Amino acid sequence: MKNSEMSGSSPFKMRLVHLDLKGAPPKVSYLSEVFPLFHALGANGLLLEYEDMFPYEGHLRLLRAKHAYSPPEIKEILHLATLNELEVIPLVQTFGHMEVYYLGEGEASRQWLQQEHNTKARLCLSHIKAVACHVLARHPTTRPLVWDDMLRAIPEDQLSASGVPQLVEPVLWDYGADLDIHGKALLMEKYRKCGFLRLWAASAFKGATGASQALTPTEHHLRNNMQWLQVAASGPSDMLQGIVLTGWQRYDHFSVLCELLPVGIPSLAVCLQSLLHGGFAEGVKAKVENFLGISNLEITDFISEGAGTFPGSDILALVTHVSLHLRSSVDTLLERDRYVTGWFSPYHRRQKLIHPVMVQHIQPQALSLLARWSTWAQQLEAALHRVFYPDAVEEWLEENVQPSLRRLQGLLQDLREAVSPSPHAGQDP
Known part of the structure; x- marks a missing residue:
């Protein structure tokens, strides 16, 4: 026409x-x-x-x-x-x-x-x-x-x-x-x-x-x-x-x-x-x-995930998923999970203190969340590379994905250090 x-x-x-x-x-x-x-x-x-x-x-x-x-x-x-x-x-x-x-x-x-x-x-x-x-x-x-x-x-x-x-x-x-x-x-x-x-x-x-x-x-x-x-x-x-x-x-x-x-x-x-x-x-x-x-098609809310066959619709689906759920899921673990808030608070993390039993309540969850989001991030990165140049891909991920992944990695790193403290930790001089 x-x-x-x-x-x-x-x-x-x-x-x-x-x-x-x-x-x-x-x-x-x-x-x-x-x-x-x-x-x-x-x-x-x-x-x-x-x-x-x-x-x-x-x-x-x-x-x-x-x-x-x-x-x-x-x-x-x-x-x-x-x-x-x-x-x-x-x-x-x-x-x-x-x-x-x-x-x-x-x-x-x-x-x-x-x-x-x-x-x-x-x-x-x-x-x-x-x-x-x-x-x-x-x-x-x-x-x-x-x-x-x-x-x-x-x-x-x-x-x-x-x-x-x-x-x-x-x-x-x-x-x-x-x-x-x-x-x-x-x-x-x-x-x-x-x-x-x-x-x-x-x-x-x-x-x-x-x-x-x-x-x-x-x-x-x-x-x-x-x-x-x-x-x-x-x-x-x-x-x-x-x-x-x-x-x-x-x-x-x-x-x-x-x-x-x-x-x-x-x-x-x-x-x-x-x-x-x-x-x-x-x-x-x-x-x-x-x-x-x-x-x-949902115009009052953000479009349901996994929707569309138009060019770049995979980017829309992945960006929607990341934007709606990544930060909130990490926040939930770090700020609302009762084991993290009760037994591995910022104070505990700095002091490298944790009850060994509590590691089992925190570490598997954090590892599984990190693995899940790393997979999503890799899919999104691949989808972005098909449409955009490397500097734009890096910038978008750095702004919207990396901060949350770093928070998870930081928690896991602190857990590892609390479980196996350096040999001299806690000894009197």
Whole structure:
């Protein structure tokens, strides 16, 4: 079925899936598996945030990540996108979080701001204009898009006079499950009055509910996308070009990884299909279950384990199991088991004191728990290696698996030392 036929009931002509590559970038082999799924679910474009995965040359070469895609791989990604009727929009940082947050703090900017009539808003607009003009001079048919957060507060007259509305198209973003629909409609009207001809919306399907979030709260994202449908219905309909479903992978380069792409795919499926059909009715739920190979999709709770046949569903099942049970099972043993709390407390562990009989009540349990989780960890590691590069696998396991395993290993080590203390322990000097 062609995308044009599919988007019959959707107010968003373009539905873009955002790939944030500044953390856990997928291997090209995985992209070749998920692009057909994106297309089948109703996506017709990609917002590709290359970040340090782009094979920069010359003086920008130092920006390359260790496992950056090679030029042939970039060509392959673009080819795969074309095969799956996904238009690619590259997302290039000109203003990143750092420039914007500290706008006007540099020496040159400070001096400029001291001159009459100069404001941070004007400084921001002049930069946007300079970048847009530079892009359009080289690529006259390109339409630059900009995130709208810096434009929201700028007064209408300043925006209109800047010339920016003739050069760029704002992307109105809001990832909240309770966004202000009326406020968004007013904002769209403001942009229309300033001279912007086209607008875009941006929702989220993952990576927007917590910097260290491991499992995707699907219901939150469904509500967010449903509210964007209401915004589309209440604003000037001809202006909205499409919606970007963002899937952040880190909040910034210095934060931890949030939900991995395969973990967020059921949420993406629910959101795309709901945008396409105007809601998440029972029939839409059945369609999503069919696309993902999930027998019973659970949107209010985390998906039942061992579910799905979509690419990366093994990662979802394993990550779900680890996230829901690993820490809690170790906590239960270390902090609630009566033998550990009663006969091998932190004090006993430091003193290397234990009644020999008590070892039999603690050691087998700890060994069996460690063995069980080590097996799960090995399966997860193997599954992650199929999709991600080694540094991402190491980082995810180090953050989410190793701390609990180390606590178990520490308990067992202390038990061994308490049972066979060093030869001089406890002797008077």
